[in-house]
Amino acid sequence: MIITEVNVREVAALANLTLTDEEIPRMAADLSGILTHMDKLNELNTDGVEPMSQVIFENEETATLRPDVERPSLSNADAVANAAISGGGFFKVPKVIER
């Protein structure tokens, strides 16, 4: 699979990622190389093979459920302590809605 610079810009937009003008051609070349290797999977017939999303072990279906009891969570101060900018117990972000 060959990835063009146009493709790179589209995917970067989906990924919410700013790439510089220098990064874009390099990314196109790297992704093309890696995806070409990945195309190898097309050699395999996987009809009827179940997709494996997790390593699953035998357990009762409800084994991982805990009783529905409240337990302490992070305090507000702890939760915002690592925020880039916070105030009044909230995360602050650039204005979203114009008045």
Next chain:
Amino acid sequence: MDVRSLTIDQVQTGLRNKTFSAMELTTSALAFAQAENPKTNAYLLFCPERALAAAAKVDELISNGEMLPPLAGVPIGVKDVIVTKGVRTTCGSKILEKYIPPYNATAVDRLEAAGGVILGKANCDEFAMGSSNENSAFGPVRNPVALDRVPGGSSGGSAAVVAQGTAVVSLGSDTGGSIRQPASFCGVVGVTPTYGRVSRYGLVAFASSLDHIGPFSRNVADAATLLKVIAGRDSMDATSAFAPVPDYNATLAQSVKGMRLGLPKEYFAGLASETASKINKGIEVLESLGCTVEEVSLPHTEYAIATYYIICTAEVSSNLARFDGVRYTARSEKSDTLSDMYRNSRGENFGAEAKRRIMLGTYVLSQGYYDAYYLKAQRVRNLITQDFAKAFEKVDALITPVSPFPAFKIGEKVNDPVQMYLSDIYTITGSLAGIPCMSVPCGNTVEGLPVGMQLLTKHFGEETMFRLAYAFETAGGFAG
């Protein structure tokens, strides 16, 4: 006391016989580690206050005549993708440069409850993505065995501190080989337990269906001790396993006579000759102990790299979406709108490999490509897992190399992502299947570079794996 070569057993004996106190040991271990660290850059941060407080608790237990817990006073390094309450955890990334976690990982809680003394946080590839530790935003780690070479990755720092003697044991994480490959490059023991054996709570997520926490040590018994402490069901991780945790050390010394070992033929074709000859010598040692050896086949091995890099990058693109400039410290200053703030914060703060994987993952999950890449890879993952299940019907364990080559030079592969990914060929299959695997030292090349031998067993087969590794170590196999 030589802190460089201490084992858990020696620490316990020293404390019990009052050869040294936990405070004395911690003080010398910290001083030694801080003095040695500039050589390798293996630690990103030391936490002396926390270490000395933990040591003081151990000394109190001793003065009260209480039983010593299994890791009492043991100096430990923790990979910087595992969160430590109140102690900065960067994941080797600029985007978390100032992040102070408000909680401990379960593995950290458990090792501290067992008396372990965390000296500091170990360097790693950014978000554990890499095979050389050159992707850390805070500089590469140098291999203590050969300072111009990489220590392997992504847990390069965790392997290096154990090899360098600046910790007795350490915690690393493994997603596609990130414990075993650095263990092999640095000449130490590294264990990737069964998926779910150790809680992932507090392990900053990279690829959730593949992430493991596991131990590094200088001998097999120490790895077994550390794994036993951190393993077991945790209600904070729904994928953590319920299976009871055996006392691995109790069965370590049992004979391995009659154990059936499989050599997957796909792993020995095209292997660099020096690595091959070391592994073959290691296999002879195991045969001399009474193990039988036969060739087996894992026919889907050649598809593993493509499968792994589709699944892991897809999971990366989801897991790293949370780093958006809002909640985790780093934010771009040149953005007026919310959307630009997200994009620029990520663009300015993620490194090249993290960006590459976010892009790949976003691509393989995007509309029109999901079935062709992601779903296809999940089906092939099933086939790879079935290969192992079939092999374990015939044999008790598999023996393979860990890496096609020993530690390479810093800078040698950094500009070629495909070559870097291909170096994971022997470790990612076990990760995809979720089976336990470990690397044990198996001699050095003529240049003096360590070679690692990989042992793999079926799910929850850690006891068998440790027994085999211990028998190999006792027979002198580590020296080659």
